[in-house]
Amino acid sequence: MARALFISVVFWLALVMPATAGPLAGLIAAIPAIAALGSTAASLIGWGVTAALAIGASLLLAPKAQTPTPSDVSGVVKQDVPARWVHRGRRRVGGALLFAEVKAGNLHLLIANQHGRCEAFERTLLDGHEVVLDGLGLVTGIVGSGENPYPLYTIQVVTRPGTDDQTAVGELTGTFPELWTSDHRVRGTALTYIWQGYVDPENFSKVYPNRIIQVEQIGRFGQAYDPRDATTAWTQNIALLLGDYLTSADGMQIASGYINMPRLAAAADLCDEEVPIKGGSTIPRYNGGLSYSMDADPASIISRYLTAMDGRLTLLADGTVGIDAGAFSEPTVIFDDSCIIGYELRAGGDPASEANDIRAQFTFAGADYVAADADPWRDEADIAASGEAKTATLSLFEVEHHNHARRLMKLAAARALPAYQGSITTNLKGLEAWDQRFVRIRGTLYSLDHTFEVLNIALDPATMTVTLQVVSLAAAAYAFDAETEEGTAPTIPDDDDAATIGPPEGLTVTRSYRTVSSGVRAPVLEVAWDAPLRAYSTAQAQISVHGAGAWRDITLVRDANPPQAGLAESVSDGTEYDVRVRWRAPDTDWSTISTETAIGDPDAPDAPTAVAATPVGGGSVDILWLAPVSARYAGARIYGNDVDDFATADLLSDLPGAPSPNLQSHRLTGLAADTWYFWVTAVNGSGVESAEAGSGATTIT
Template sequence: MPFIVSAVTAIAGAISGVLAAGGIGAALVRLGGTLLLSYASQALMPKPKVALQARTVTVREPVVPRDMVYGRARKGGVITFLHASGAKDQYLHLVIVLAAHRVKSIGAIWFDGEMAVGAGGTVQGRWAGKITVEKRLGAEDQAAFASLMANVPTKWTAAHRLAGCAALYLRLTYDADAFPGGIPNITVDLEGKNDILDPRTGLRGYSENPALCLADYLAHPAFGIGAGIGAADGIEVESLIEAANICDEMVPLASGGSERRYSCNGVVSLAESPKTIIEGLLSAMAGRVAVQGGNWRIHAGAYRLPEVTLTADDVRAGGLVLATRVSQSANFNGVRGQFVSPENDWQPDDFPAYASEVYLAEDGGERKWRDLPLPFTISAAMAQRLAKIELERARRQMTVKLSGKLAAWRAGVGETVMLSYARWGFAAKPFEVQGVSLDLTASGDGALLLPELVLRETSPLVYDWSASEEAIYAAAPRTTLPGPADVPAPGTPHLAEEMYETRGGTGVRTLIRVTWVEAPSDFVRDYQIRARRVLDKDGNATGEDWITLGRTDQTSWEIRDVKPGRWEVAVKSLSVIGVSSPYVSAEIEILGLTAPPAALESLTIQTAGGLAILKWLPSADLDVRIGGRIVIRHSAALTATWATSTSMDEVAGSDAVALVPLKPGTYLVRARDNSGNLGPVASVVTKGAQVLPFAPVMSLTAEPGWIGEKVNVAVEGGAMKLVDIGSEGRFTFPAGMDFGALRRVRLRSEIDVAALKLGGLIDDRTALIDSWLDVDDTDGAEIDVIVEARSTDDDPAGTPLWSDWSRLDSSEDEVRAVELRARLISESPDYNVLLLRLRIHAEEVS
């Protein structure tokens, strides 16, 4: 068993006793010395108390120990002020103390492990507009948070400066999506203590040098042990400079480049004992602290060339005792452990283990691990170097207890000495002095105080390192579990316009049917829909706000009774904890009741006697079936248009059949909705043939002279047109038809009509009117010519009794005489009626 454990224990007990007793005993003990090791080097010590995880938690407690930050770290803090304000308490004010001293910088702020505020102060992602930040670095003369005083002047005043403490003020604005779980766990990137003394320059500032960080802690009068740098009972400057220089040496890396041999980056909790804190800081540099003669000597992990050689002449008789091996339980041949990994979000992670195949063979093939926690190390390569030093130190297991003469007193604690002892085969073998004590020994002249040394085998190979020994570190793969705020959006909504019948069937309205593909997550519970009309039916911006319509767990929604115009509809997902995704939106142009009906389909004609039976499929438009009409027109031409035909009949929009007089030519049918909008034209052609043959009896022809009574009509270029298109025109034949006696005849009209767009000049046309198929852009014209007749059974030359005027398309009557006229009508203010031909034919069965 090595002697170092008993030596350290004895010295620690002696120091405790002397500090209690005081006097000459204390002075004598100060002449001895021992090494304070990093806890990783003490095989039989309890597990370290410096936590690797608590640093990333922000707490709210009435009494909390202070923290010191050396180097870089991501850590939480202590909430020292918490207050809500605003009309609905929508603002939450927090003050978080991060460190009990001045720091170099306060960088990015993280909420539940996600960056909320960048190092430059830019608020990120869903927190934009929800966070305001103010920072204080911890100067003794720093001012209170100005924005906090402005926001809650009765709660935070200029006296609340948090002097000497690095702190953060946050104002959070309530938003269920930004803060689904309430106050998040807040962590901050820090560059720590900014007043560390470097005795090499005499300047104070920020440093990641472990030797300087340890010296700063030891020298702190309030948080450390008050061992001032260069003080008579403080830290020896020469050894500190040596250790600092060793830490700053550059070491090549396997990936290229280099880094400092040792760096210190971590958090010190002042709740820990000074011994625990010192051991934790020493772990960052494989270091030792030698306490001898009342002085503290800091040694970084490096081989020191020996300046003292001890031989048998320096040893009292029987004064050498050798232990060659440590116990089996304390032995190991591989080192593994954890460090703080910036690549792993500053969480503890395993560094690549360092193991020796040579030592494995020496131990009979049984792998034995030593766990090495490194709370102040953030480099995987540095952690591997520290692991190798621990392994190589532990495998040099020979320990010598040397009871020496006064000449042995020249060996100081923490130094390397050469020991030559022929009996054991030692020829200038290097040992590290790990303990010096005084032994009260009797002699012929009386009692003598003689030194006793504890030596541990060492070698330059302990600290030898090549970049080829480094294993490349890869951070543990991140988990694929979705974050509570990562709610996927649904698919882009599909919008369709539809009509629906109001309750009771009294009217027709327009709806938008919204459908979407569900969000790809089992944690989505509902969808929220909102809509707004962007433009009215005339294309003018409405300025309307969004209207939230509701929520559903389905993937469809109906927006009823919408006005014509351009609509934007948006949908978002809502998770089981109430967090929502971004909205996804689409737009649609709603024509509503202004949309023209669809064309009637499957139009057919059948003849029966003098009737034409027209059939079609029921209209697909609800606003035609309810309150609409089916309009039927006729033209003698085989290639007719709506503007070159005349009205014949109308039936209800819900009908799918109509009986009309049979005439040769084209029947044109179209739907008209309850708002008066006409759909596309469907047409069918017939020869008008009947089973019974008819022979002509008499005919009347109006063109080209158009002799007769004219009301609001005029003749121009051989055609008749309206004088005032806003009023109805009328032409009456000058003489009717007298059949001489009661006679059964069929009366049939023959009409050729066209629409004339206002501004169109007939004079510009050189072809004959009879060759015109249309007149200048007349697709939208709504014109008509209606032929009417009245009849009598009396002699028209006497005092006949005439019937009322009635519409004439084709009819069979038994009459003596008839009179005829035509009415010209334009429903389109931009179009005139152009009546090209008007003839009436009387026929009888031959």
């Protein structure tokens, strides 16, 4: 059906198009090739045949799915049916737990690092620290520390590269022959086996502070075909990695003949082009890596590749797909009043999407491939003129160098605050912009003479007009002075031993509560601290009654890796507590102690109503009030003064009580004969008072 539709459109266009329309002829020639790509691939290239035929950069404009962060792919997950992850370039990875058994006090783990081949496992990290392995995979120390916290023959790490001829892990077949045989080779999956040996109970928490070791690998993953020398090898070239995804069996499965190899070679050259970085060295222009789950939306994966190299995909006149990396080229196609039929251009950006403060996170290779914040790219002039910072945040986890991230941020800033954006409608000359990234528009409107980036092209066969979605983008957006524009990269920490790490900083303790039943609130203390740049092992947080020194551990909230928060639940209302935290493996010093009082119900109840004072003689008075009808009401306090000033009043009675709709009363005795003023406050279970409610002047006799 799809092929029939394409053929029908080709036939119809052939009837109505002028014989001399060269670009349109190429367009028609390409349509059968779209069908040959397959329906899924064709839709992802951004093509559709409706009332108008749209081509261009639709993938670049589509919303991106949530991008996996480095911590998303470096942890070890245990699921009945885990997602299969694919890594490309150099990545820091964990994986899915395939096997976990204990025998003779030793723990045996098998982790699937990725679906596909690992060219080389380069570095192994245990609990966030790179370790030294001997020829048998036994851990002999921590790199750079000169120490080995692991006793000899305690931990062994063995890997398999994910090749079709790999063998089963002998340590498993020998120990668990009834569970794991020589046929359990897990071919096509890169694996890490860990043997965590028995340790005496008194030393267990020191050797294994997290109980089960967190194992991560930094390695070179995957291969890609390079048309420049007709070889297939590991690479960090973003254009080649995208070409591999489009053609691989685990990707889009487009036949390689439909990829325009000269264009791919040119894009690969641009990605490998050395550009200067701050300090005098160079890096390739667009190199990096990418991790994705095989159940991820293919459009989002392609979009991530394109974002990392400021690239785009184009269906060319010969029916092949062109892969291009971002670079400015002086336009050869110029539109002026002789061919422009109409404008829908506005000066400035779209108010809904313009930004003058570009933020980004990237994968910082210099700090062992953890997520890091790039130096913000701010348009201080626009911030001052508009009176506000309008922030946009980029997820650039395919990018591994600060210079690379800042170049993409500069381009994003230029597109977020353009001089002009919108669309123009032209006659068929507009088709000359097909496969052109940049055009020049000259027109009487706005006295235009600007370079524009073409975002999309649509042909309306009924009117034989072409509409171009465009945004102004000058060559200056691609120019980059590393010394003045690269900004300040995140700090690379020193060797991660206890002396250089230091204790956690930024410890804060916040009073909170949880509702247990019938609206009753129980106190908790929320604890948080700053994360280090490196992914160190789990922190240890402890709590004690203030000054008692009876420390006990706090439950960690595992919404980050490592956890950066804890929750102390078994605390008493109104009691003051001390809290401290430290990093584990290696054990650092404890942080500065933070002190806070647990308050189960920090919100004041409603004030009493209908407060009245009735003298009964003999220096006595009955105080009456209506308490708020709430489960949080726990009593009342009565104050008195001989002047109408609550601030200087004395507390005369502190009364526990339960919520009731009935009028409540309490008799005060032994009062001096005088004019008195009385007030009543409501109190909740944590002793927090409401506003006062007064009775007015009362004469006591």
